[in-house]
Amino acid sequence: MDAEWYNAAAKRQIDKFKDYTKPLDLLRTPNKNTVLHVYITAVKKEPEESIEFVELVESKCPSLLAEPNIKGETPLHIAARFGRKNIVEFLIQSIKKAQNEDLERGAEASTSDKMLKKTSTDEDTALHEAVRNNHPQVVEILIRENPEFANIANAAGESPLYLAAVRENNNIASKILEICPSPAYSGPNGKTALHEAVISRDEDLTRKILDKNNSLTKEQDNEGRTPLHYASYFNLPAIVQILLEGDNKSAAYIGDNDGKTPLHIAIICGKSHLMVVEKIMSDCLDCSELADNEGKNVLHFAVESGNFKGVQIITQEPSLANLINQKDKEGNTPVHLVAAFGFESLTEHHLVDKKAVNNKNLTALDVVLETKDETDELLGYTARKLRRARYEQGRPLIQLKARERNKITDKSISALRKVSKSHQIVATLIATVTFTAGFTLPGGYNQDGPGKGTTILTRRSAFKAFLITDTLSLALSISVVLIHFLLTLTRNKKKLFYLFFWAFVFTIVAMILMMVAFMAAVYAVMPHSSSGLRAAICVIGSCLALLCLYMLKVTLPEICHCG
Template identity: 35%
Template sequence: MNPVSIEIEEASLLDNNGEISQSQIDPILFKVAAAGNSEPFKDMAREVIESLLTAKTKNTILHISIISQERENVSTKFVAEILEKCPSLLLQVNAKGDTPLNVAAKFGHSDIVRVLVERAKLPQPENEELESGVGAARQMIRMTNNEKNTALHEAVCHQNVDVVEILTKEDPDYPYSANNYGKTPLYMAAESRCSNMVLALLENSTSVSHEGPNGKTALHAAAMEFPFANAAFQKLLEEKKNLIKETDQYGWTPIHYAAYHGNYWTIKLLLETDQSASNIADKDRKMTALHLAAGQGHAKIVKEILSVNPECYELVDNRGWNFLHYAMVSFHVGQLRNLLENNPLARSLIDEGDAKGNTPLHVLAAVRPKEFDVDLVRKTQTNYDAVNKQNVSVRHILDYGYPELKKEIQKLSKDVGRGQYSKGVRRVVQKCVTKENYKDTRASHLVVAALIATVAFAAAFTIPGGYRSENGTAILRRNKAFQLFMVADSIAMAFSLSAVVTHFWLSYVTEETKDFNEDLFHASIWFTLLSMGAMVIAFVTGTYAMLAPSLGLAIITSLIGLSFFFPAISLIRNNQIVF
């Protein structure tokens, strides 16, 4: 832009009294500022530069430049030159109350943030609002916009860790209050699951605030959002351990949230810090963390709570339900079996009635009569003829049903309370396969079983090492690994064909009797899993027999193949695959 254009621009900004008035920035000047070209502004008066604003958001040329820059190629030259010419832009806010520092923090321009902070430390003779030195920089850092967000709030909100580190190191003693949404930077960092930001805030700040909305704290947010007890969570718990019993507006502690959302490692660390916190009940339903974990089907967390704090096993909610009542409606059969077989405290609650006299067995019989494990229940030595306050026994429910209780329990899966039960008070147990969807499942299972049978059949006749030409016998027939290969391959063949036959018979029985046999279906899954395991062993032993001269390679290959069993066993033990 030439000097004449600048003179025209300045003249257009003069009002009738000859004073500078704010006006919408010229499109050409907007593009110049966005491009980071400071030349057209060097001969402008400071008052003119201050008055160059966008129409709606009232952004200055400094705001425009910062917003327009790409994070990968940030230049600080324009910012430094404009502030040298017009220092007052350092604190000039737009219509949202954002200073240039707020905008730079929001977009993650760490180099520009450093320039702005260092500029604020210089003497400001023309800016009476800003003192000089470190205090000036901190004054700017602490400024809030219309949403009560400081630059640190903006940096945390947009997960700009580098900016967070710069700002906290510049002003480590400031606690930072909550914004209009009730969130402090530490709460926002925990809520976003960003471990690096949580660590930066805790390590660089001496008195960082932890408040969140609705009475929550940063520890509540971390317990809810952090699935693993990582270094950030451990640091937060170490620095804010006094928050472990802090309750929000619902009466929920951090342990409540960890239990409800199934964060096992998080709750394990919380219990190690203060096991008594698991005794605290919420306001709405008087539910403890044990009730919540049982209601959501988190069997592993239930086991952990009972092992660390067994005294909470008999606590009841406002319905009179103990944790076993919830387990009966939310645990899979396999999980229930493990609980009652291995935990005497759980077994002792089998005949404990709620406010209406309904025992856990009444609840199980009413909601899941087909999954009523008679053999398991007999081991608890319970009385089938015991009645509730409506004179209804467990035996009666099994024979005739109990619609009233069933409907009452089903409502719990849709009850969200005042919003804290995002997935309902209790989880609905989903069957892996039902009569309705068996056909689709059968097709995929048959493909797997048939594929294993085909591979096992082919492997038996294309054996490792080959055959002797003179008599057709296997070259490696005396090798122990080869012998194990043949045995494992035969087992894989037998079990995969057993799975195929089981599915064939099951489809016939279902079609003829219109009744789905879950035991047969579970047997077919076991046959398929066992055939998979045998196939892996056949692969490992076969490759070992062939690679035996290169022992190191043989061992490495075998270990890689055997790694299959780790996720498979883990899934079964954690009841992700339920029988």
């Protein structure tokens, strides 16, 4: 398309086209856009006279009304995308007029009807474009003209209603539900418009969709999750209430691909979701008996997630007493998980079987004994109560006592040996820098006179501070290198841990001293007239030194915990 005609279409220069005698369908851009595509895209407002250009094009070349570009988009797609309401109405009327002419000719299939439903290469209809770009007036025009628009999904599997729900556009979604007798609800990955209404926390749209089709509560996406799963996960008690109304309670019994029900999801999320837990249990108490694919019931999940209040709610319900000693596929009861997760209140329940063994023939106490990375809390109250129960059975506790005496595990030692290599590199770099600084002293040397060869700044206090801190940093970093060398030869776990501990402390201190040495050197060589610059450098250096101290404070407890 020549620039002359492209600009004329873009600038609405209608008169220029009135005298154009060649076929308009020959004017194309590289993307196969016609002058009608260009005009509709460029027009900024929708005044009444804007139809004049479209009318002129129709009179000269009617086929352009349905002519697609390289992406399969007709002028109706473009008009719907940009919300050109008047043009959309005109195009539809032109299509209907052509349709009537087809019927009068006795045509079996209406070309004009196909034009109205024509899809792009992404299988988008004009309605998809209007919904996606939030043009409610255009949406209403299209679906009132042809409600079947709402039943067409694009290549991504998105129905117009799904697009409205995922974009949280309640107004458009409500229009589609109001006008279309049975719209499509489908979306990608198996989700429906109801899934997205729940995810968007839209109570009003959720209720409207259910009023239209309440069977959607049981629809599962590709992960097996129903809308109720998402309401449970996002902690939406009001929407949970809506989803469980009437005959929809069966949704509470549906598990996802892992077998987890909405109640499992809510209990796993912790105490913040207790209202959802209580709501599901009040309406569908027997769904509490369901287990996931690993055989874990709702009490297993409550213990694993540390949901103390959830455990209390479940164990206080007499009809759920069987859950207390129910085993998963590994033979673990909730009490076995208590031992592993350091959660003790369940052990006090009068129905708990403390002697129950799992598939490895381990009791809850045995689980404590074989856990290598238990914390102090694990060896605290829980272990004491289980130890007392074990004592009453007359069984020895030598293994537990040995574990209490030696809490430095093979796992932590292995981790320390791996970290040691990177620490050794850091220490070597510090030693190299400080060693070099000792021979390239700030201020330089006397070139003549009785003090020839001596440093110029010898008498400055800042220079003396530089020498001391640089020497200490060098000594500490070399010590660290030596310690890490000794770590490779040490087999005693306790000794190895303490060597690593002091190597880490020395490294941090060496870093701090190196920074202090740098500040002292800069301070020594800067003239008194640059006091502001000297102060700025000292502030920056001090901040870095404080950061190193903070790292030491934060990291030391972690290292001590490993040991």
